[in-house]
Amino acid sequence: MPPTEEDLAWFRSTFHPVPKPRLPEDCVEYYLFVFNSNIDTGNDSEIRLRLREVQKFAAGLQEEWLKNYIWQRQGFGLEMVSEDGVTLLRGRTEYGDSVEDEWVIVWLLRRLTRKFEDLWVKVNDSDGEFLLIEAAGTLPEWLEPEVAENRVWIHRGNLAIIKPQKIKSMRQNDENISLQEARRIVLEDPKRLLKSTSIEEEAFYRLRNYPQQIAENMHNALVTIPRKIAFLLHQKPAYISSAIEAFYLRDPIALKPLQAQGTSSLTFQPEDLVTVSVRFPRVGFAQLRSQDFQVPATWRTSLPPKSDAKGYSQAELGMKLSCGFEMLLSDPQNQDRSAVREMKMLLEDLGTGDEKLPTSPDIAQWPRQEDDEKWLDISFEDLEGELGGKDKAQGKKRGDFGDKAAQENLQRIVAQFEQFLNDDTAGPDGAGLFDEDSDNTDEVDSDNEMENDGEDKEASFDEERFAKMMREMMGMPTDMEVGGSGSTPERSIPAGGSGRIQELDSDDEDDNGDIQLVMQRIEAELNESGALNLDPTPRKIGATKRAMRSKDSTKSKQLELSDESDDADEENDVDVNLARNLLESLKSQGGTSGPGGNLIGLMGLKTPREEQDEQE
Template sequence: MGGSSHGFKWFGEGFDGFPKILPDDCVQYTLYMIDAHLSHFEVRAQLREMQAAAAALCKDLLKDFIWQRDEFHLELKQHDGLSFLHGRTNFGDSIEDEWLIVYLLRELSKQFPQSWIRIVDSDGEFLLVEAADALPKWLNPEVAANRVWMSNGRLLIIPKERQKDNTHAGGLTIDDALTFIQKRRIDLLHIPAIEAEAYYRIRKYPAQIHDSLHQSLITIPRKVAYILHEKAAYISPAVEAFYLRDPIALRPLQSSGPSKLLFPPEDFVTVSTRFTKVGFAQLKGQDFQTPRAWTTSIGKVPRILNQTGYRMGMKVTCGFEMLMSDPQNVDKKPMREINLLLEDLSAGEENLPSDRDILTWESRVDDESWLDVNFEEFEKVLSGKSDHTLSDKSAGFGDKTAEENLKRMVSMFEKFRDEDDDEVQDAEYLDDMDNDNDSDSHESTSSAEGEDEDNEKELGFDEERFTSMMREMMGLPATETPDSPLNGDSVPMSSTESDSGDEAKEIRKVMHEMEAELHAAGALSLAPLQPGNNSSE
C-alpha cells in the first residue's frame, strides 16, 4: 500500500511521522518578506517592524474587542534558514473572529507591500472555498495548496503550469511557491471576481468589529464584577467553561456549601457586562438548574431574584467557578492572571469596588432583538422563497448580517444546483442522441429483453470490478498481467520469487473462498432470493 496523496509515508517507505493536520476551528497564518535585495538580517528587521505594526493595528481597532477563544498574535520564527511571522488562532464557535483576522492581515499587507501572506484553516484554502462560484475548473482542492497568497491587499494565485511531459503540475510545496513568487512574480494571477468573492465577508469591516459584541446588565457577586472590570476579556473563558460543562465540572457547585466556593453567591451588584454575541447567545439559550450551593442563598437575596439579569449573572458566576476549579486550566493564561488578582485581594493589596465606584463605570444595555428568529421566515430563506428585503423591519431575522450571509449561501447553492442540473440534462440529451443513432442495430431485440438488460445493469453485480477493487485493497495491481502468479499455478518462479508466489497463492485462495461464500449467500446472483433460500440451505 503506497503513500497517500497527503504525503504520508508508511513504515516500509521511510516513515517520518504522522502528517500535521490543523485542528478544527483553527486558522493559521504565515507572513513572509520576499525581497531579493534584502539580506537575512534586513528581512528579520522588516518582520519585527511588521510584528510591531500588527500590535499597533490591534490596539487601534480592537481596543474594546473580546475574542471568543484565542486572540490574533504573530511570532517571529525561523526554519531552514528562512525567517517568517507565524500565528494560529482557535476561534471556537465564532466564525467572525476568523474573518476579522483575514481583515487584519489584508490591512497589514497594505502597509508592507513586500510581504506575502498565507492563511488557511482546517478546510485548507478557505478563501477559495468562499469564492468557489468564481473559480476556474483547474483550481480544485487537489492543486490549490500553497497557491493562494495575499500581498498589498490583493489576492494572488500561482497558476497551474504545463510540464515538459505535457502534463499539468499538481499541488505546490511551500518552497516551490516561494521560489515562484521570488522569480516569476509577474506571472501571478489576479482575478477580480475571485478576490471579490473571497473578501465578501470582510466588506463591512472595521465597523463589523463592534457589531459582534453585546453589552447587557447582569447581577453578579462583587468579586466577579471586580475581575471583569480589570479585564473584560475574562468573560470568554468563563462562558466557555459554562457552555462546555459536564457533571464533573458541576461537582463543586453541587456538593460544596457557599462558604467553600471561590465566588460565593453573596454581596451582589448589577453591572453592565460586555460579551461576544456568540457567548451571550450560548448563555441565554441554555437551560440551567440552580445549583445546590446557590439554592441555599435564595432566602438571603429575595430582591435579586426578581431582576432580569440574575439568571445570566448566575450562569456567568458559575462559569468562573468551574473555570477556576478545573485542574486542566491551571496553566492557561486567563486562569493565572485571575489567580493573581484574587491573591492581591486576599493580601489586602487591592480592595473590592464600592457601590460608588461601580456607579462611575460605563453602563450600557444593547438591544437583544438580534436574537430573534422567525423560523417560518428561516425556512423560506433556506428554500429560496423569501420575498422580503433586508431593510424590512417586519421580517423574522433580528441580525441582518446573518440573514444576508444565509441568503448568499442559499443563492450560491441554488446556482450550483442549477448548473449541475444543466450538466445532467446535457448528458441525458447526448445519451438520447446515442440511442437514436444506435437504434437500427437493435431492431431485432425485443422490448422485454431490453428491459431485462436494463434491470441487470441497475441491480447486477459487477464481478470484474469487485475483483479489481479487492486486488487494490490487497496492494496488488488492479488488473492481472499475463505473467501474474494469480493467472495459474503453472507459471514458473525463480527462487527469489518463491516467497511472493506463496503469498499470491494464499491471496488467491482467500479470494476464492470469499467468492464462494458470496455466491452461497446469493450476493453475486442476479436473480432475487426466493423465500427460504438462504446460505444455510
C-alpha cells in the same frame, strides 16, 4: 562503499516523507514572508528588521481597532521563527465557536499587506485553504486541494493564485510547488499570478462590513453577579470568555463544587450581589443565554421572584456566569491556564489587602450599556420566506430574523444553491461553472447568462420511468402499474389508506392467501409500533389484529392466541426499575447533555424537570 544508482532508486521508491501535522479543529494558522528582490535571501538581519516593522504595525492595528475586542479563545499574535532556512512571522489562533474571530484575523492580515508591499501572506485552518472554499463557485477547475499548497497568497490586500506552468486541460493539474518555487515565481514570473475580481470578492465576502463589523461582534448586557466577579471583569474583561467556556463545556466533575451543601466552600458566594454592565462576545452571550441550566441549591434563595421579569433575567444570567467562574477556578484541569493563574493572584491580593473590592459608588461610575437582544430571535416563518424567495415585490412582507449579516449570508447561500441546481452543464464531477477552454475566470458565457437570467427552472421528473426502474430493482413485472392505472394490472397499490396490496389474480388462491396473510401481519406490526399511525389518538391494536386475522382463521388461530397474550402482557408490564434508573440518570446530568437526555430526545419527549420549591 558509496551507494549505487540502484540503491538510490530503491531508496526513493520506498521513502515516504513524514506528513505535515494536521491543525487542531477550530484553529487558524498564518505565515508572513518578505519577498523582496532587493533583499538577499542570505541577508537574514535585513529580513528580520523588516519583519520587526511588520510586528510593530500589527500591534498598532490591534491597539486602534481591537482594544475592546474579546477573543473567544485565543487572540492574534505573531512570532518570528526560522523554517528551512527562511525567516518569517508565524501565528496560530484557536477561535473556538466564534468563526468571526478567524475573519478578524484575515482582515488584519490584509491591512498588513496593504502597508508593506513586499509582504506575502498565506493563511489556512483545519479545513485547509478556507479562502478557496469561500470562493469555490468561481475557481478554475484545475485548482484542486491536492495542488493548492503554496499557491494561494494575500498581497497588497488582494488574492493572488499561482497558475500552473503547463496544464493539459483545464481539468488536469498535478503540479505541486514548493515555497522556494513560489518565491521565485512571485519575483521573476509575475505573469503566472492569477488575480480575479470575482474570486477575490467571494473569498473576502465576509469582510465586506469590516472594520465596522468588529464592534458588532460584541454584546453588552446588564447582569447581577457577586462583587468579586465584578472586580475581576473590571480588571480584565477578557476573563469572561474562559468562564463562559467552562460553563458551556461543563461535565459532572466540574459541577461537583456547585452541588456542595452550604456556600462556605464556594469562591464566589451568592451574596453581596451587584448589577453591572458586562461585555460579551456574541457567541459567548448566546451560549450563556440559551443554556437550560438547573439553578443550584445555593443560588435558589438569591434569585428575585419570576414576576420581576427583567430583574430575574439579569440575575439568572449572572448566576450562570458565576457558576462558570466557579467551575473555571475549581476544576484541576484548568490550573495551568494563564487566565486562571492571573485571577487567583488577584483574589489573593484581595485576601491580603493589597487590592480592595469596588464600592457601590465606584460601580456607579462605571459605564452602563445594554444592547438589544433581538438578534437572538429567529422567526422560522421569515426564515422559510427567505429560503422560498418570498419578498415584498410578491406582496409578502419579510420580517427580520437574526442580524443583517445573517440575512445577507443566507440570501447569498440560497442564490448560489439555485445557480448550482439550474446548471445544465453539470456532469459526473458536479456543476462546471467555467468554460473548459478559457483561462480567464472572469469571462462568462453570455448566451448562458441571457438564457438563465430571471428564469426559475424546475427539476424534471419522469414518473413513468422512475416507476419502471423501481419495479425492475424489486424484481416485479415491468407491466405493473401504480395506482391502478393501466390496461391489465396484476396488482394495484391504492394512493391512500393503509397501502395494503390487493390481489387481483385468482389463478393460485392458496399462494395469494399466504402472501395476503403475511402482508396483513406486517401491517399489523407497523400499526402496533405507530409507524403507520398518523393520528395521535391511541388505537386498540389488538382488536385490529384479530379483525384482520379472522379472514383466515384456520392458518392464524395459533398466532392470534399467542399475540393476544402478548398484548395483555404488554399492557401490564412496566419496568419500574428502568424508569427509575432513567430518571436518576437525568438527575445526575445536572442540566447538561447525556445518555438519559439523549434517549428521551430520540423518543420525541421533553426532558422532565425536577420539581423544586422556588421563591415566587
